[in-house]
Amino acid sequence: MRIEMNHRTTWVKVNALVDEGIAELVRLLNDFPHVQTIESCEGGSSNPAWVAFWYGEYWKDPWKGLCEFVFSHLGPHLATALRGNITLQVVITENGGVQGELTVMPGAMAPTIKALRQLLQSGD
Numbered sequence: 001m002r003i004e005m006n007h008r009t010t011w012v013k014v015n016a017l018v019d020e021g022i023a024e025l026v027r028l029l030n031d032f033p034h035v036q037t038i039e040s041c042e043g044g045s046s047n048p049a050w051v052a053f054w055y056g057e058y059w060k061d062p063w064k065g066l067c068e069f070v071f072s073h074l075g076p077h078l079a080t081a082l083r084g085n086i087t088l089q090v091v092i093t094e095n096g097g098v099q100g101e102l103t104v105m106p107g108a109m110a111p112t113i114k115a116l117r118q119l120l121q122s123g124d
Contacts, residue, residue, distance in 0.1 A: 022049050025109065028116040029053060029102070032074075034065065038099065049104040062098035066090055070100050074119070081115035082108060 011034065018026045021042030029037050034056045043049040056065035067090055075088045085108035089101050104112045 021109070022051065024113050025049065025102075025104065025116070026051060028113060028120065031120055032069075035069070043104070043106065045106055048106060049109060051102045053100045053102070055100060058098065063090075066098060066100055074102075077119045078102075078112070078115055081118070082111055086112060 013030050016026075016037075018040050019042035022040050026037050026040050029035050029051060035053050036055070036058075037051055037053045039050075039052040041050050054062075054066070055069045058066065070088055070090055078086050078088060085105045087101075087103040090098060091101055092098055
């Protein structure tokens with residue numbers, strides 16, 4: 001027997017093990033309100049780093065908040081700051097879920113981290 005309870009929820013950031021070379025990027029993404037990173041890989045000398053994330057109440061309305069965050073907030077800032085050294089996209093997963101994905105080209109981690117810090121500090 002399953003008992004359903006309608007409790008109010010709040011956001012709490014949780015510690016997780018991630019590849020050392022991408023740890024700061026993951027931490028910064030998680031500093032944005034309502035972002036929950038779910039998977040990442042630091043890549044290598046010829047392979048890009050990659051982070052997947054959910055945004056907001058992804059279980060209720062996965063599209064609207066994620067698309068607004070990616071296309072109106074994060075994307076324009078990173079595109080201007082990094083000029084082709086990153087890709088940012090919204091994807092439909094195998095199970096029909098929706099997630100954001102940020103890919104950072106080799107050698108572009110430091111400027112990506114700098115750009116994220118600036119965006120977080122600006123409060124935009």
